[in-house]
Amino acid sequence: MSAMKERPTFPARLNTSGSKEEAKRPEAQRARTVHQLQTAAPGQLKSQGLGMDSRAVRMSMVGKLAAQGITDAQVLAAMGHIERHRFVDTALVNQAYEDTSLPIGLGQTISKPGVVARMLELLRQGAPAKLGRLLEIGTGCGYQAAVLSQLATEVYSIERLRGLHDKACENLRHLRQPNLHLLLGDGRLGFAKGAPYAGIIAAAGGEDIPEAWLEQLAVGGRLVAPVATGTGKTRQQQLMVVDKTAQGLRQTLLEAVLFVPLKSGVA
Numbered sequence: 001m002s003a004m005k006e007r008p009t010f011p012a013r014l015n016t017s018g019s020k021e022e023a024k025r026p027e028a029q030r031a032r033t034v035h036q037l038q039t040a041a042p043g044q045l046k047s048q049g050l051g052m053d054s055r056a057v058r059m060s061m062v063g064k065l066a067a068q069g070i071t072d073a074q075v076l077a078a079m080g081h082i083e084r085h086r087f088v089d090t091a092l093v094n095q096a097y098e099d100t101s102l103p104i105g106l107g108q109t110i111s112k113p114g115v116v117a118r119m120l121e122l123l124r125q126g127a128p129a130k131l132g133r134l135l136e137i138g139t140g141c142g143y144q145a146a147v148l149s150q151l152a153t154e155v156y157s158i159e160r161l162r163g164l165h166d167k168a169c170e171n172l173r174h175l176r177q178p179n180l181h182l183l184l185g186d187g188r189l190g191f192a193k194g195a196p197y198a199g200i201i202a203a204a205g206g207e208d209i210p211e212a213w214l215e216q217l218a219v220g221g222r223l224v225a226p227v228a229t230g231t232g233k234t235r236q237q238q239l240m241v242v243d244k245t246a247q248g249l250r251q252t253l254l255e256a257v258l259f260v261p262l263k264s265g266v267a
């Protein structure tokens with residue numbers, strides 16, 4: 001794949017979450033604060049003097065995800081750890097922990113936390129430990145890639161727009177995740193060098209599931225992607241789950257979703 005450029009990985013140093021002050025605070029008090037925050041609106045959080053870098057603000061988002069029905073503890077923990085506000089433009093920081101998609105430039109959007117959590121839960125299918133190698137198509141601002149890096153031993157994430165690929169490299173620098181590899185290329189071709197993948201996840205929806213993804217998925221692996229369904233007035237995108245088993249592929253269509261289009265080539 002000649003257009004693909006592999007970036008060097010970041011030096012190995014893990015970002016341990018939570019501030020020192022938070023660590024010192026007694027457990028009961030911390031639990032009480034989290035409970036208050038889970039029921040608070042974002043405006044209230046601001047008036048309580050909590051900056052967007054506070055772990056408590058993320059815990060509020062996690063509480064809402066759990067209330068929406070997300071039960072996978074590892075997904076909730078990963079989303080509680082990654083600071084979404086670092087991935088959006090300064091003007092949008094106040095909305096970073098609301099369940100909304102936000103513009104990230106070049107006509108693209110960062111997915112809603114609720115949709116990210118749902119797709120990651122499907123991808124993990126209740127696995128007790130970390131997943132193996134994962135492939136993400138559509139790095140965008142890098143948020144979902146960052147969450148994935150908490151859930152898998154290795155993550156390859158492809159973006160076709162150079163401007164966003166560069167932005168994601170910048171946004172992800174602070175995490176210094178040595179297991180996260182950002183690639184510039186046409187994700188429809190997958191990334192054969194990293195295959196086979198325990199999981200493949202797409203953040204952009206096409207007419208079909210590209211053949212390369214199915215080939216690069218490991219037996220026992222799972223793919224989660226939006227795909228176009230229906231015709232005319234019933235035309236929409238739905239989440240599709242594909243399980244690759246020793247007997248063949250098993251496809252399941254789930255709820256309607258709204259993702260940016262999966263396009264070809266690099267721009």
Ligand code: SAH
Nearest residue numbers: 138140141143144159160187203204262263
């Ligand atoms: N997961 C991202 C969501 C970004 S939106 C985040 O957390 O921000 C989906 C992204 O898919 C867009 O950036 C778009 O440019 C990209 N995309 C669309 N078609 C693609 C393709 N063929 N290969 C790689 N990326 C693609």
